[in-house]
Amino acid sequence: MTATDLGLPSLRGTEGVPTLAEGETLTGKDFSSDQEVRWCPGCGDYAVLKAVQGFLPDLGLRRENIVFISGIGCSSRFPYYLDTYGMHSIHGRAPSIATGLATSRQDLSVWVVTGDGDALSIGGNHLIHALRRNVNMTILLFNNRIYGLTKGQYSPTSEAGKITKSTPMGSVDHPFNPVSLALGAEASFVARTIDSDRKHLTSVLAAAAAHRGTSLVEIYQNCPIFNDGAFDAIKDRDTKEHALIPLEHGQPIVFGGGTKGLVRAAHGGVEVAEIGDGDGQVSLEQVLVHDAHQPDPTTAFAISRLTDAGYLNRSPIGIFRQVDRPVYDDQARAQVATATAAATGDRSDRLAALLGGGDTWTVV
Amino acid sequence: MSKQVKQLDRVIIRFAGDSGDGMQLTGDRFTQESAAFGNDLVTLPNFPAEIRAPQGTIPGVSSFQVHFADHDILTPGDAPDVLVAMNPAALKANIGDLPKGATVIVDTHDFTTRNLAKAGYESNPLEELDAESGGDQGPLAGFSVHPVDLTGMTVEAVKEFGLSRKDAARAKNMFALGLLSWLYGRPIEPTQAFLSRRFARVADIRDANLAALSAGWNFGETTETFVVQYEVKPAPMAAGTYRNITGNLALAYGLVAAGVQSDLPVFLGSYPITPASDILHELSKHKAFGVTTFQAEDEIAGIGSAIGAAYGGALGVTTTSGPGVALKSEAIGLAVMTELPLVVVDVQRGGPSTGLPTKTEQADLLQAMFGRNGEAPVPIVAPQSPGDCFDAALEAARIAVTYRTPVMLLSDGYLANGSEPWHVPEVADLPRIEADFATAPAEGETFEPYARDEETLARPWAPPGTKGLEHRIGGLEKADRTGNISYDPANHEKMVRLRQAKVDGIAASLPPLAVDDPGREDGEGARVLVLGWGSTYGPIGAAVRRVRRAGGKVAQVHLRHLNPFPNDLGEILKSYDKVLVPEMNLGQLALLVRGRYLVDAVGYNQVNGMPIKAAELAEAITALVEGTEKEDVQ
Numbered sequence: 001m002t003a004t005d006l007g008l009p010s011l012r013g014t015e016g017v018p019t020l021a022e023g024e025t026l027t028g029k030d031f032s033s034d035q036e037v038r039w040c041p042g043c044g045d046y047a048v049l050k051a052v053q054g055f056l057p058d059l060g061l062r063r064e065n066i067v068f069i070s071g072i073g074c075s076s077r078f079p080y081y082l083d084t085y086g087m088h089s090i091h092g093r094a095p096s097i098a099t100g101l102a103t104s105r106q107d108l109s110v111w112v113v114t115g116d117g118d119a120l121s122i123g124g125n126h127l128i129h130a131l132r133r134n135v136n137m138t139i140l141l142f143n144n145r146i147y148g149l150t151k152g153q154y155s156p157t158s159e160a161g162k163i164t165k166s167t168p169m170g171s172v173d174h175p176f177n178p179v180s181l182a183l184g185a186e187a188s189f190v191a192r193t194i195d196s197d198r199k200h201l202t203s204v205l206a207a208a209a210a211h212r213g214t215s216l217v218e219i220y221q222n223c224p225i226f227n228d229g230a231f232d233a234i235k236d237r238d239t240k241e242h243a244l245i246p247l248e249h250g251q252p253i254v255f256g257g258g259t260k261g262l263v264r265a266a267h268g269g270v271e272v273a274e275i276g277d278g279d280g281q282v283s284l285e286q287v288l289v290h291d292a293h294q295p296d297p298t299t300a301f302a303i304s305r306l307t308d309a310g311y312l313n314r315s316p317i318g319i320f321r322q323v324d325r326p327v328y329d330d331q332a333r334a335q336v337a338t339a340t341a342a343a344t345g346d347r348s349d350r351l352a353a354l355l356g357g358g359d360t361w362t363v364v
Numbered sequence: 365m366s367k368q369v370k371q372l373d374r375v376i377i378r379f380a381g382d383s384g385d386g387m388q389l390t391g392d393r394f395t396q397e398s399a400a401f402g403n404d405l406v407t408l409p410n411f412p413a414e415i416r417a418p419q420g421t422i423p424g425v426s427s428f429q430v431h432f433a434d435h436d437i438l439t440p441g442d443a444p445d446v447l448v449a450m451n452p453a454a455l456k457a458n459i460g461d462l463p464k465g466a467t468v469i470v471d472t473h474d475f476t477t478r479n480l481a482k483a484g485y486e487s488n489p490l491e492e493l494d495a496e497s498g499g500d501q502g503p504l505a506g507f508s509v510h511p512v513d514l515t516g517m518t519v520e521a522v523k524e525f526g527l528s529r530k531d532a533a534r535a536k537n538m539f540a541l542g543l544l545s546w547l548y549g550r551p552i553e554p555t556q557a558f559l560s561r562r563f564a565r566v567a568d569i570r571d572a573n574l575a576a577l578s579a580g581w582n583f584g585e586t587t588e589t590f591v592v593q594y595e596v597k598p599a600p601m602a603a604g605t606y607r608n609i610t611g612n613l614a615l616a617y618g619l620v621a622a623g624v625q626s627d628l629p630v631f632l633g634s635y636p637i638t639p640a641s642d643i644l645h646e647l648s649k650h651k652a653f654g655v656t657t658f659q660a661e662d663e664i665a666g667i668g669s670a671i672g673a674a675y676g677g678a679l680g681v682t683t684t685s686g687p688g689v690a691l692k693s694e695a696i697g698l699a700v701m702t703e704l705p706l707v708v709v710d711v712q713r714g715g716p717s718t719g720l721p722t723k724t725e726q727a728d729l730l731q732a733m734f735g736r737n738g739e740a741p742v743p744i745v746a747p748q749s750p751g752d753c754f755d756a757a758l759e760a761a762r763i764a765v766t767y768r769t770p771v772m773l774l775s776d777g778y779l780a781n782g783s784e785p786w787h788v789p790e791v792a793d794l795p796r797i798e799a800d801f802a803t804a805p806a807e808g809e810t811f812e813p814y815a816r817d818e819e820t821l822a823r824p825w826a827p828p829g830t831k832g833l834e835h836r837i838g839g840l841e842k843a844d845r846t847g848n849i850s851y852d853p854a855n856h857e858k859m860v861r862l863r864q865a866k867v868d869g870i871a872a873s874l875p876p877l878a879v880d881d882p883g884r885e886d887g888e889g890a891r892v893l894v895l896g897w898g899s900t901y902g903p904i905g906a907a908v909r910r911v912r913r914a915g916g917k918v919a920q921v922h923l924r925h926l927n928p929f930p931n932d933l934g935e936i937l938k939s940y941d942k943v944l945v946p947e948m949n950l951g952q953l954a955l956l957v958r959g960r961y962l963v964d965a966v967g968y969n970q971v972n973g974m975p976i977k978a979a980e981l982a983e984a985i986t987a988l989v990e991g992t993e994k995e996d997v998q
Contacts, residue, residue: 033836096660100631100680104631104676332656340654360788
């Protein structure tokens, strides 16, 4: 077996997707479909929908070249509410459908909307393979840490010991950390944001959309019916300062109003230290500077491990990793283009040559 | 030394050896030589699922049977006239299929105590033929046996190339091919050219194979072991260009042609599975035709990606075998609900579960027909011979694109790997397929993604990228015309019936069935009809010929379309007293025909992983024909 050098990506961002004409603009309203939105009152999905509708015009892309594909679950109703092209598919399979669409059409901006059950349980295989291939798509993973549409069973991100309808004595499952999982699959863009922080959400979505390859955005999203309060610690005004660890490329990773920072740990990972002059405290210079563009995902993974696996009291948010890596669909199309360019003659003549090739004989 | 030349009208040869001995290649080359010579032919490869089963054992035996003739033939033949056995296990595994008097050429080199024991022989069957054992005793008694040290002579013939003994011995299959080519007057030039191409980069291996091939030929010419040379003259065939082709290759070509004839890019999403993988391999070579192949992470992603590509306006295809169809079922239902064109190729193999990966069977018909939740009708198309896989693929694509529906294309392991001469079609004669994409609505009009064409009941195909056609589809029930989510009871009933009516309506586009019943026009028709589908076409045709030669009257109809059935099938079935349905399953078409037409169809069922034997089927047909006549007397 031999391998060939495929080279690095040459296309950037959303290149290839037609943009709006000079002077033409769209608004959030242009992206609202005529369908009545039917999530439960207070659902975090409303906030994300509003943010997405508000943000899409900023892309400057033609509306008819944007496609949203979803699987099954509450969040997967998303495409019905956006006036773009869309498909509400089957449970867990949205990344595979998006892969086929993105590979066959360079001129589309492809989005996947999924949830923690859809993406990490029934569709786990498709998710990791989409991430490893680095297909041009942006995956919005709504993580409410519960099964909502089936009315309240624990999910693959629910904390161990969680009492639900299907686990009356407490779940004995160990949860996934979606960011760690994505980094393990060598995703080229991995970020986390929160449904209730529209500004942060929008900035992360903008970066994700501009990234060439697969972008995974985990969105902490509250389910007021079956898992209300799951994210209170990081949303509550009194606690969030010490619960959220904001990641900004090129900046020292500090939180807690500047009192805490991340430093290298003796065990090789990353840990929280107090900033100051006191005993056991560290100086600001010793605090880790976030490098989202580092090709080696080791540090990003270490940072992702600071997220609580149990009840959420602490979590880094922002862009963990954003690197350039060969893009599957760009390369697949390039191979087809190269082969097509090398072929001479029209397709019918070439088909005749193919069919009549090999060892033939003629009967007269 | 000039030898006697004896004329034969047809010969069946089986090459058998260890799965590492190159028997498939040997058989394939002999086939190409026979094709180039102008014989009609049909082949039957038969190999274990293990890539290298334990050497020298019965489970490790791989064989390739080729039937060639000076006339039109339909099957690879029931029983070989000649067996070439490269080791004791190959002899033991195959000798039982030969009629007494058949020729057996044995490579004596591996008939050691150890290898005999591995094959389960307590004594050497070759020695039992010797005079000191009383002559013509043991399991080979009654056969025309030629013990030849093929391996020893091969090693001797290639020693100048300085290969290791192991590499030298590997050329023994070419020695055997050379010998058989001489014996049946086959031209070896095509094989010489093939070897030069294949081993262009390894000169010593190339030269050793060429030398072994020639040495085998020369051995035949000079030895006294073979006193007679045989000749099978070319078969008369319709004028045109021919090539030998396997079903998988023809099917892949059919999909490439469907892309050209529809002006659509072809997108194949597939996960490797025996015996369908060759189609993935072949299509991956044809990027210059705008064919994209995607090796997915699993069967579901294979079809998922094809659905995504179809939504994007490509000719979406997924290829698999029965276990893969089981995994794809939910996604096929999605394609039914979203009404997107899709070709699902099922190269059937022995089941259930992993079953017999390398053997043939037709037991996925009911899975194709009903294997989904809800009322989810899917058209089904089946090829009847290796070459016919080309036309069947085009037909599946035509139905998929015209009617905006997933289509099942049911090939099988025998068609996939078997081969026959294929009359290369003229591209100008191939059917056109019209994608007929939706166009932007006029000012003031709203696009309705679930409005329907009056004739075909197909909905518009509106890939992303066209302004004004933005719409959402999905697996939830659709409201008629608008395609919005609808849980309305009356709408669901309407949509279920519409989807069924659309598939049923495909029958209107089908040509009348060909009824092969020589006396029918003169009112002297048969009373018994044999109804088949798929790869049983060859055995049924051969069996029907046998019955007719013996004076029996029997009619034959073969179905390309299993869903919907052609409109004239019911009338045809009712015009016969008895209907026999031979199938490589336990009666799946028979069940459908009985259910649909209330016809008392009788099954002839075989599920042993091998094609039906014409002689045995002919007996069953004859019994039915005679039984019908007896009923008259009573």
